[in-house]
Amino acid sequence: MDEEKVERLLREAKNFIPVDQQLKKTLRKSFEKKRKRKPTRVYGITVAAALLFLSIIVTSLQSRPVNANELLVTHAISFVDVARGNIHTMIQNDGNIYVTMKNGESFILSEKGLTKTEAVKSSPTVETDKFKLYEEQGNIIKENLKNNEKTIVDQGHSPSISMSGDYIAYIKKENDFDQVWIADTDLETKKQLTSNLLQREVDLPLYEYRTPVWGEDNTIYLVKDRLYDTEIVETTVMKIGLGTESLSSEETVDQFMQALMVRDDDYAKSLMVSPPEFLTVSNPRITGYQIISVKDEFVQVEVTRSDSHLPYTSIDQYEFRLNKVDGRYKIEDVSEINTLLVSSDDMKTLQITQNGETKDLISINQLDKNQIKSGNYRLSSTYYNSKKNVIYFGVQEMGEETSGVSIWSYDIQREKLEFLLRINQPKVLLESMIQSPNGKYLALNLFPDSSETPFVYVVDLEQQTFEIANAYIQYWNGETMMVDTVHDQYRTLQPVDIQNLEPIK
Numbered sequence: 001m002d003e004e005k006v007e008r009l010l011r012e013a014k015n016f017i018p019v020d021q022q023l024k025k026t027l028r029k030s031f032e033k034k035r036k037r038k039p040t041r042v043y044g045i046t047v048a049a050a051l052l053f054l055s056i057i058v059t060s061l062q063s064r065p066v067n068a069n070e071l072l073v074t075h076a077i078s079f080v081d082v083a084r085g086n087i088h089t090m091i092q093n094d095g096n097i098y099v100t101m102k103n104g105e106s107f108i109l110s111e112k113g114l115t116k117t118e119a120v121k122s123s124p125t126v127e128t129d130k131f132k133l134y135e136e137q138g139n140i141i142k143e144n145l146k147n148n149e150k151t152i153v154d155q156g157h158s159p160s161i162s163m164s165g166d167y168i169a170y171i172k173k174e175n176d177f178d179q180v181w182i183a184d185t186d187l188e189t190k191k192q193l194t195s196n197l198l199q200r201e202v203d204l205p206l207y208e209y210r211t212p213v214w215g216e217d218n219t220i221y222l223v224k225d226r227l228y229d230t231e232i233v234e235t236t237v238m239k240i241g242l243g244t245e246s247l248s249s250e251e252t253v254d255q256f257m258q259a260l261m262v263r264d265d266d267y268a269k270s271l272m273v274s275p276p277e278f279l280t281v282s283n284p285r286i287t288g289y290q291i292i293s294v295k296d297e298f299v300q301v302e303v304t305r306s307d308s309h310l311p312y313t314s315i316d317q318y319e320f321r322l323n324k325v326d327g328r329y330k331i332e333d334v335s336e337i338n339t340l341l342v343s344s345d346d347m348k349t350l351q352i353t354q355n356g357e358t359k360d361l362i363s364i365n366q367l368d369k370n371q372i373k374s375g376n377y378r379l380s381s382t383y384y385n386s387k388k389n390v391i392y393f394g395v396q397e398m399g400e401e402t403s404g405v406s407i408w409s410y411d412i413q414r415e416k417l418e419f420l421l422r423i424n425q426p427k428v429l430l431e432s433m434i435q436s437p438n439g440k441y442l443a444l445n446l447f448p449d450s451s452e453t454p455f456v457y458v459v460d461l462e463q464q465t466f467e468i469a470n471a472y473i474q475y476w477n478g479e480t481m482m483v484d485t486v487h488d489q490y491r492t493l494q495p496v497d498i499q500n501l502e503p504i505k
Helices: 003-014 021-033 040-063 249-261 265-270
Strands: 081-085 087-093 096-101 106-110 113-117 131-136 139-144 150-155 157-161 167-174 177-184 190-192 207-214 219-228 231-243 285-295 298-306 312-325 328-343 349-354 357-363 377-385 390-397 405-411 416-423 428-435 441-448 455-460 465-468 471-477 480-486 490-497
Touching: 081 087, 087 207, 087 219, 087 231, 113 490, 131 157, 139 167, 150 167, 150 177, 167 207, 167 219, 177 207, 177 219, 249 265, 249 285, 249 298, 249 312, 249 328, 249 471, 285 428, 285 471, 298 377, 312 377, 328 377, 349 390, 377 428, 390 428, 405 428, 405 441, 416 441, 416 455, 428 471, 441 471, 455 471, 455 480, 471 490
Parallel strands: 157 207
Antiparallel strands: 081 231, 081 490, 087 096, 096 106, 106 113, 131 139, 139 150, 157 167, 167 177, 177 190, 207 219, 219 231, 285 298, 298 312, 312 328, 328 349, 349 357, 377 390, 390 405, 405 416, 428 441, 441 455, 455 465, 471 480, 480 490
16 A cells, blocks of 8 residues: 555544543643653553554554455456356346346356346446446446435446445446456546457457346356357356455466366466467367476476267376466466377277377277177277276267167276276267266266257266266366256356265165
8 A cells, every 4th residue: 555545544544533622721731830740641641542543544454445456366267157048137136146038037146056036127226325326428427325426437337336345347348349347436446357359250359248246255247248240149157256366376277277178268368478369179178187296387287188979088298387477377388298198999999009109908899798788889988097097988889779878997007897887878978078186986978869968977986876967067176076057048057066966876
């Protein structure tokens, strides 16, 4: 805090110190008549006044919130999709965030996703007990409720006030590009949070932002429309977490990897100094990662990529070099250290390739035929656990009404093949599998052959199996799964705790 601000607070604090004028005169006379005596009473009163004065100053300094321009995007799921669908608008009311769909249905948005509720009406005015905010001729106006004094906050629209009452979020258009901004409610500072992008083929913005609202802990939710030319092709509820401490080098890489796993290229690019045009592809996609070492600005990561429905898994080790840019870490360079590939050329024999050498591991002819219910089958999705040196793979049965999927493991060091389970649903397809970081759980993304709605099997490799209907796992966050849950009008990305699931009997 600068000296001028401190002096202003000191001057304001003086007004809070009560002064007894009669006592002041008496003390002055007493002091003049008895100058040689020690003014013990005056000293005591002076100390008391000083302590009161200091307590007011300290309280004022401690209770004052950090300025808006000092807030940073910090949360691990910032800019990651929270909900997708036919979203119309979003409002905050009574501490809840309400999402309204285009068909009129309303939901409460929470960490558990969307919960259906009664419709809630919105108001063009946002109020506290001291002031109100509204739009007027392209500006956001703050009006003092006591004296009706009006002040322009900024150009923009859709203002909302944080639950603490310290900040305002709003949308501001600059050069025809929507951006999300925040400002202090005392209008001292303001800051731009987003960096809208250009579309690849036309000189138009990639996104439009709508109706930002505040959640708890200085979190902002907003509606984000992705554009193709001027047409909206996708609508998403986005979440931006704010805080005062910048991410460490490890946290920056961790968020970068999570963004890649959910194919949020825009947020991933914001964490890079010089991002490429493309970061992610449909296949093979990232299905897991582990941070294996951190030394200052150097972070080493093991990244697992898998191909949908096919026996293909690569394990690549990378070293990330980061630099601080404007007080926050950004990825400067990424270099490959090592790579390992598990694959099959003929869908019948699993192979491992490392250091330029390829070795056959196991053939489907070695499988226990009692666990396979069809005469027509092939190798399917794979996952490799580098710590245990174990490959997990699926066997996809095809062409018959009773065809399904069986899951197996192969311990490379011990050359041990093991049958794990069979998915007891006819005509089901294994799309991918993702293992938890601790190696205890194996999550399977499955699709019924007659439906586009996926479901997840979670295999506790030590005990039992769980099922999550209408869902697709994106990644593991410790022992918690981040799962897309699919509904008619929308889908949400939400955490699922294994401990809360009922095992399949």
